[in-house]
Amino acid sequence: MTSRAASPSRLDVAAYVAELAAQPGMTASRLFRILMHDWAASEFEGEKNAVNRVAAEKLGWPKFQDGMPMYRLTPVNGFNVIVPVHANTETIVATVADRIGPDTQAVIELGCGPGRHLFDIRDLVEHRFPHLKYFGTDISDVDLGICRQVAALEPVRAAITFHKFDHLAPDFSFMTGLKNVVFFTCHTIEQVTTITDKLFLGMLAAAETFVCIHEEPVGWQLNDEVLAAVQNNAFPTTPRIVKPFQPVDDYAAAATPVGSRWNLNLVPVLRDLVAQGKIKIERVDKHCSGMHLYNPTTRIVWTRA
Ligand SMILES: C[S@@+](CC[C@H](N)C(=O)[O-])C[C@H]1O[C@@H](n2cnc3c(N)ncnc32)[C@H](O)[C@@H]1O
Structure with a gap:
């Protein structure tokens, strides 16, 4: 054993x-x-x-x-x-914690799954910002049930509340009255093949001041050649072999998202909102981290333009 x-x-x-x-x-x-x-x-x-x-x-x-x-x-x-093997090389928790300041009223994870990031963030900042609110949202009742069960383990801590939410029909009423927040997503928009601008317009309408951090497997969408191959149904079926110590290959990075019909358009939708003058992208860190070799994470940080 x-x-x-x-x-x-x-x-x-x-x-x-x-x-x-x-x-x-x-x-x-x-x-x-x-x-x-x-x-x-x-x-x-x-x-x-x-x-x-x-x-x-x-x-x-x-x-x-x-x-x-x-x-x-x-x-x-x-x-x-x-x-x-046990090291967690994800960067979402540190990136979100870095954006929390004295004026931040809430941290909101859209598509939180079992809620692990929110509990981690609370551990890191609760002593400095005891009045910060934490919200997790997800479409899955199973995941929301897990989140609530874990939250119940520490009833004396700052509350984390969980709400049903669909990225494709976003309802931000759970955060009514909040003006300054940090939104984030991690490997959840990945599960929506075609995201629409409703999610991002919803954030713009819901809070006056915010930063939104995505850590999603969409770095390959920054490569016009790979994006065009996917859009034209010409993505190669033979997988690229991942090699140690080599740069992440965009075709290998697209293998899981494309093969699973995961998200194929987050980058184009955000670029469109930039072109419309609605948002500005602060930074993009391509293939910054990730658990899986064929599904590397890319960090995109944006705010209101
Ligand atoms: C891979 S898990 C990631 C969970 C969490 N962000 C994490 O990194 O641990 C993807 C999550 O996205 C949720 N999800 C999938 N489609 C969704 C949608 N349309 N709206 C909201 N959540 C969705 C799933 O229920 C699942 O909990």
């Missing part, structure tokens, strides 16, 4: 969270630490992670007692690099 449970698949996360939540002394951060620790094995499972298995073999990575390699490949700042 090892300290690590079998990697929880997407389908049994709710049951696993319920089991963990019932343990004595459980907290939100401890629960997500266990979840992410146990998730490490999934980096070596399935076809898309064959690259990690091959790299582990070829490069002779050391292994844990049950045979799981101690390292994995991951996209970081545009390169496929090797990191400790």
